[in-house]
Amino acid sequence: MAVPTSSSVDLSAALVLGPTTVADWLVILPVAWCFAIGAVLVMLRRAVGLHPIIAVAGLAGLVLIDALLLRHVVTNGPVTMVMGRWLPPFGIAFTVDLTGALFALVAAIVALAGGIFSLADINDSGRRYGFYPFLMLLMAGVSGAFLTGDVFNLYVWFEVLLISSFGLLVLGSEPEQIDGTVKYGFLNLVATTLFLVATGYLYAVFGTLNMADIARKAEGLRGSAPLMTLTALYVLAFGMKAAAFPVNFWLPASYHTPRVVVSALFAGLLTKVGIYALIRVMVMLFPVEREELSFVMALAGALTMIVGVLGALAQSDFRRILGYLVVSGIGSMLAGIAVGGPGGIGGAIFYALHSMLVMTGLYFAAGIAARLGGGSSIATVSGLYRKNVGFAALTLMLCFAVSGLPPFSGFWPKVMLVKAALDIGAWWLAAALLLAGFCTVIATGRLFLLAYWRDEAGAAVETVRLPPAVLAPLAALSLLTLGIGLYPEPLLATIQSAAAGLAEPSAYLNSVFPAGGLQ
Amino acid sequence: MEAWFALLVGIFFTVAVYLMLSKFIIRVLLGVAVLGNAVNLLIFTGGRLTRDVPPVIAGGVDTLAGPAANALPQALILTAIVISFSFFAFLLVLAWRAYEDLSTDNTDEMRVAEPVKDPMPPLGY
Numbered sequence: 001m002a003v004p005t006s007s008s009v010d011l012s013a014a015l016v017l018g019p020t021t022v023a024d025w026l027v028i029l030p031v032a033w034c035f036a037i038g039a040v041l042v043m044l045r046r047a048v049g050l051h052p053i054i055a056v057a058g059l060a061g062l063v064l065i066d067a068l069l070l071r072h073v074v075t076n077g078p079v080t081m082v083m084g085r086w087l088p089p090f091g092i093a094f095t096v097d098l099t100g101a102l103f104a105l106v107a108a109i110v111a112l113a114g115g116i117f118s119l120a121d122i123n124d125s126g127r128r129y130g131f132y133p134f135l136m137l138l139m140a141g142v143s144g145a146f147l148t149g150d151v152f153n154l155y156v157w158f159e160v161l162l163i164s165s166f167g168l169l170v171l172g173s174e175p176e177q178i179d180g181t182v183k184y185g186f187l188n189l190v191a192t193t194l195f196l197v198a199t200g201y202l203y204a205v206f207g208t209l210n211m212a213d214i215a216r217k218a219e220g221l222r223g224s225a226p227l228m229t230l231t232a233l234y235v236l237a238f239g240m241k242a243a244a245f246p247v248n249f250w251l252p253a254s255y256h257t258p259r260v261v262v263s264a265l266f267a268g269l270l271t272k273v274g275i276y277a278l279i280r281v282m283v284m285l286f287p288v289e290r291e292e293l294s295f296v297m298a299l300a301g302a303l304t305m306i307v308g309v310l311g312a313l314a315q316s317d318f319r320r321i322l323g324y325l326v327v328s329g330i331g332s333m334l335a336g337i338a339v340g341g342p343g344g345i346g347g348a349i350f351y352a353l354h355s356m357l358v359m360t361g362l363y364f365a366a367g368i369a370a371r372l373g374g375g376s377s378i379a380t381v382s383g384l385y386r387k388n389v390g391f392a393a394l395t396l397m398l399c400f401a402v403s404g405l406p407p408f409s410g411f412w413p414k415v416m417l418v419k420a421a422l423d424i425g426a427w428w429l430a431a432a433l434l435l436a437g438f439c440t441v442i443a444t445g446r447l448f449l450l451a452y453w454r455d456e457a458g459a460a461v462e463t464v465r466l467p468p469a470v471l472a473p474l475a476a477l478s479l480l481t482l483g484i485g486l487y488p489e490p491l492l493a494t495i496q497s498a499a500a501g502l503a504e505p506s507a508y509l510n511s512v513f514p515a516g517g518l519q
Numbered sequence: 520m521e522a523w524f525a526l527l528v529g530i531f532f533t534v535a536v537y538l539m540l541s542k543f544i545i546r547v548l549l550g551v552a553v554l555g556n557a558v559n560l561l562i563f564t565g566g567r568l569t570r571d572v573p574p575v576i577a578g579g580v581d582t583l584a585g586p587a588a589n590a591l592p593q594a595l596i597l598t599a600i601v602i603s604f605s606f607f608a609f610l611l612v613l614a615w616r617a618y619e620d621l622s623t624d625n626t627d628e629m630r631v632a633e634p635v636k637d638p639m640p641p642l643g644y
Contacts, residue, residue, distance in 0.1 A: 152595055159602045166609060175620045179631040182617050185610055186547055190539070193551075196558050196599060203592065204565030257632050316640035379641045450641055 016085045026069045027081045027094045030104060030143040033062060038136035048127040052119050055132040059112040062139060066105040073101045074494065078501070078511040080149060088149075088512045089210035095149030097508050098498035099349060103276050104146040106353045109480075110268040110360045111139050113473035117364055118261045120469040126259065129171055138164040138265070145273050149512065151199050152209045154277060158192050158241070165270060168262045169254065180254035187250040191240035198233035205230065212512035214285050215505050222288060231289035234281045235297065242274030244334055245304035248327045252311060255326065256319035256376075260367030263319060267326045268360035272352050275333045282337055283345055283502045290340060297338035298429050305331030305436035312443040318366040318376045321447060322359065325402055328436055329355045335429055336417050343420030346499040350492070351413035354484065358401045358410065361477035365395040368470055369451060378451045385452040386461040391471065392452050394478045399444035401481045404437040409484035412492065524564040531557030544614045544624045551610065555603035559596045566592030 011017060037058035044050055073079060073096055082091030096104075115135065122131045141161025148154050165188075169181045199209070205225045206214050218227065236247070243251040251271070255263050282290040290297075308328030315321045329351065336348025366376060368391055373381030385392040401408035414437060421430040455461065484491055501507055535557055538550030566589040574587035618624045621631060 152598075156598060156602070159606075163605065163609065166613075170613070173616070173620075176631045178613070178617045178620050179629045181613060182544065182626070182629065183632075185613060186539075186544075186551065189551060189606055189610070190554070193554050193558055193603075197561060200558060200562040200565045200595075203562065203595070204567075253633055314640065316638065377638075379638065446640075 014087055014090065016082060016087060020081065023072055023076075024079060024081045026065065026072055027079050027096050027147060029065050030062060030069065030108070030147065031140050033058070033065060034136045034140035034143060037061075038133045038140065041133040041136060042130070045128075045130070045133075048124065051127050051132040052115075052122075055135060056112070056115045056119070058136060059108065059115040059139070062143070063105070063108045063112050066101070066108045066143075069096060070098075070101040070105050073098055078508045080511045089208045089213040092153055093149040093210055093212070093512060094147050095212065095508065095512055096147050097501050097505075097511075098494060099276070099279065099502055100146045102349070102353060102494065102498060103272070104143050106356050107142050107146065107269055107272075108139070110356050110477075111135070111142075111265065113360060113364075113477055114261050114265045114268075117264065117367070117470055117473045118259075120467050121259055121261045121367060126171055130167065131171055131259075134164045134167040134171075135265070137161075138168065138269070142269050142273060146276060149211050150209050151202060151211060151214070154280075155192065155196055155199055158195065158273070158277075161270065161273065162188055162192060165266065168265075169258050171259060171262065174257075177257045180257035183250050184254035187240065187247075191237050191247075194233060194237035194240070198230055198237055201226075201230055201233070210512065211280070211285060212505070212509045216509055216513075218285060218288075227286060227289055228292060231282065231286045231293060234286075235278070235293060238274045238278040238281070239300065239334075240274075242271045242278065242330050242334075243304075243327050244300050244330055245307050245327070246300075248304065248308070248330075251327055252320060252323040255323040256317060260319075260363060260370070263322075264360045264363030264367070267322065267363050268356045271326060271330055272356055275330065275337075275348070275352050278334075279337060279345065279348060279502065283340070283499075284505050284508070287340075287503070290337070294338045294340060297334055298426060301331045301334030301336075301338055302429055302432035303331070304328070304334060305432055306439075307331075309436050309439040309443060313439060313446075316377050316379050318369055318378055318381070318447065318451065319363065321378075321443060322362050322366060325362070325440065325443065326355075326359050328440065329359065329402070331436065332414070332417055332433060335421065335433060336413075339417070339420045339424055339426065339429070341420060341423075342496060342499050342503070343416050343423065345502060346492075346495050347413045347416035347420055349498060350416060350495050351410075353491075353495075354401070354409040354413055354481070357477050357480055357484075358398055361398045361474055361481070362395075362402060364470070364474045364477070365391070365398060368466060368474065369395075371470070372464055372466075373451065378447055381451045382454045382456050383452075383461045386455065387464045388466055391466060391474070394471075394474050395452070396448060397478045397482060399448055401478075401485070403440040403444055405441070407482065407485045409481045409488070411485055412488045520568045521564055524560065524568060528557055528560045528564060531560060542626050544617065544626060547626075548607070548610055548614055552603075552607050555599070555607070559599055559603075562592050562595050562599065 078097040080095045082093050141157050144157035240247040305328050308324050311324035312321045333348045333351050336344045370376045372387050401410045404410040404414035418430045418433050535550045535554035538546050571586045571588045574590050
């Protein structure tokens with residue numbers, strides 16, 4: 001049935017006709033900004049002396065953009081921007097709610113700390129092989145994953161961050177790194193392919209990839225579509241990304257091999273992207289299926305915590321201990337997602353944000369310890385406390401924080417998670433959380449005792465001064481941890497409303513489909 | 520038609536999983552390549568297989584005349600092909616480099632990052 005061209009077409013049915021407000025550009029700006037800075041760095045590939053300056057300034061800009069975005073989301077609720085002005089669900093949507101904005105801001109803060117630390121950690125050859133462009137592309141992928149409102153785009157952002165992480169991981173190309181990258185590369189590729197399988201099924205079932213569209217259509221399809229299968233596939237794929245037991249062994253095999261700053265950023269960012277995706281899919285898209293899977297996830301979470309911390313106790317290398325502690329922390333977040341409710345989800349989000357700051361800081365500490373002690377095995381490194389008291393104090397703060405001891409940031413999410421687990425009667429999960437915390441205290445205590453307090457018999461230890469570029473990011477992250485621990489109310493309130501927004505996504509849906517939208 | 524495709528995708532997945540369970544990187548790599556194609560076919564099937572014409576709007580017309588093929592799965596597959604090809608290329612170079620540096624492509628013997636005989640952690644001062 002041909003329609004003559006002369007008849008006017010009502011574009012408002014398919015396109016956004018109003019002008020895009022400046023505030024809407026904030027939604028896409030973190031990604032575009034990182035790509036732009038990365039492109040500039042690639043263009044200036046011969047002027048490696050300029051790289052650190054541009055990259056650190058760029059990351060500082062990213063923190064500012066994400067802070068403005070968070071403020072905008074706090075005051076106005078979730079914001080949506082569609083590419084090419086097509087109305088959702090046709091256009092590719094970037095939708096930012098509180099959870100996404102919080103994760104993006106903390107990721108940017110961690111990346112800025114890493115950028116500053118890299119001034120003293122990345123040498124000229126690392127710069128020539130493109131550390132800074134990779135770092136900016138990694139941040140583009142991470143920010144994109146946190147801000148997108150489209151499942152297929154989430155896959156694409158995962159791949160963007162994955163390929164940049166490969167580049168960062170082999171930087172230096174020592175045999176150890178190549179070995180680590182082989183395991184990291186293959187297993188992560190399998191995980192993202194599983195994610196793509198699940199997304200293919202999702203499209204077959206829903207005929208749409210827009211998260212808001214899926215969230216509102218899921219209720220109608222619950223009786224007829226294999227949503228449980230879909231959700232289980234997502235759990236496996238994102239669980240692998242987040243290094244949950246039993247698919248966690250790629251992480252301790254690879255995270256101790258690259259440059260310290262690369263390990264630090266990976267520990268802070270990459271596993272948490274998996275957790276974020278899991279929260280987004282399980283809590284917002286498939287809440288009923290999450291309920292069904294909650295026992296399996298709680299079991300996986302408890303095992304992840306315990307296996308992780310036991311691995312940490314069995315290691316003698318500073319960075320390998322930390323690799324296992326990253327895994328252990330993931331278990332707590334999984335437990336939170338499994339328990340659900342405002343306490344569980346809020347606890348998982350809080351724990352993820354805390355873990356981003358703390359694990360990055362601890363890897364910085366491992367790098368500084370190797371610099372001071374001349375190695376990373378705690379069997380040989382000793383007397384760090386006498387070499388630099390301030391550094392030892394900062395490390396101790398982070399050790400307390402990762403163990404969940406007050407007054408540091410790890411305490412509050414742990415309390416939330418234990419209380420949420422007890423509220424639903426899962427006493428064994430609460431016990432696992434407390435046991436994992438206790439074993440973490442032993443693991444970090446042993447680390448501190450051997451590497452920091454033990455003195456070489458008869459050896460004269462002299463004080464060593466550290467350059468501010470390595471001490472400043474560590475101090476900033478430790479003080480941030482202390483600050484959150486002492487005064488958690490504003491962050492806690494924001495996280496509570498973020499968790500509420502995920503459980504009851506009507507504001508998110510309204511932002512994507514303002515007038516009920518097309519059906 | 521969909522049933523035959525489902526069977527084909529199943530065979531692809533079987534082959535991919537079988538190859539990826541191997542100890543040798545190069546076979547794992549072939550498995551990854553087959554896996555990528557299996558997923559692409561899966562997405563293609565997920566968008567429903569029809570004999571309809573491409574969704575092209577004829578000149579002088581505003582809307583599509585008659586039923587049309589679903590273009591979105593093809594766009595998704597195009598993206599996925601580009602990504603999986605680039606990853607395959609990267610991993611191929613990595614495998615070659617690993618073979619050169621570690622002089623093995625057997626994953627059981629790749630223990631540089633995680634030594635088999637790790638010394639015991641210190642048990643006291």
